[in-house]
Amino acid sequence: MVEKTYENIKIEKEDGVTWLSINRPEKRNAMSPGVHFDMEDALTHLAVDKETKVLVLTGAGNAFCAGQDLKAYFRENDNNPVERRRAGLASHHWRWELLSRFPKPTIAMVNGFCFGGAFTQLCACDFAIADEEAIFGLSEVNWGIIPGGVVSWNVAQMMMPRHAMYYAATGKNFTGKRAEELGLINSAVPADRLRAETLELAQGLMKLNQNVVRYTKEAIRAVKNMDVETARDYLAVKQDSLARMDQEIGGRVGLNKFLDEKSYRPGLGPYKV
């Protein structure tokens, strides 16, 4: 299949893993309106792309993303409310709605600077791995703005309250290593191991039943703000739906393999062997 190309982002596919990068390394991958429009289009296509089993979001060069482009996103649209709104809608659409509901596993590979608005796509991804020396910062306080869009909500959800308050209100930077301690990312690794560790996670996810992984990630996100009775009901219906749409699960193939055939043990292998 001929891959679509974009001016501001880059797509590379490799054995089921799609590497999606903001491609403005000279601007440390700051998000211009063009980045938002390209991402909106690309994620819409990749969601239904059969070659994409796992999506890795990253940045070209030495930055994951330096936040919103202070010039192209903010200043240049100061007197153009329509363009500002168009860019704002696209920005929220891809960074939160499209990414947090992406139907396949998503991994943020934080290869360097991660500032401001970039926290939304970081939190929208299901998993995050960073270079241990990557620099993170909720730098909005320095620009006379609050962590807006949904950044404040993202960090309030993802971080312990004291940490969210401290880093948002002071704008102090922290490293990938600290981000791991804070629970903002899954793991921090040396730069030369970053791609390999990300690939290992992606390949592990690909070995699992894709429907179960999808339903699980949707369930984990959905129940967070439910009371226990609502969650119990939702999860029962979700499981029913999963069993109906996946013949192997509906047919209890996994249970048969474990209980009858004795050909599979969950602690030692994936659901589908």
Ligand code: ACO
């Ligand atoms: N918006 C616009 N341009 C940016 C941004 C940004 N967020 N970040 C970097 N750039 C541009 C710089 O202006 C510079 O452009 P130029 O070459 O035309 O002068 C280029 O990218 C390289 O930036 P440097 O500062 O020279 O690169 P360095 O590697 O020394 O530092 C760093 C990188 C730390 C990311 C620094 O550029 C920085 O602090 N950027 C601002 C980050 C920030 O606060 N983002 C949050 C914005 S607010 C929000 O997202 C809601």
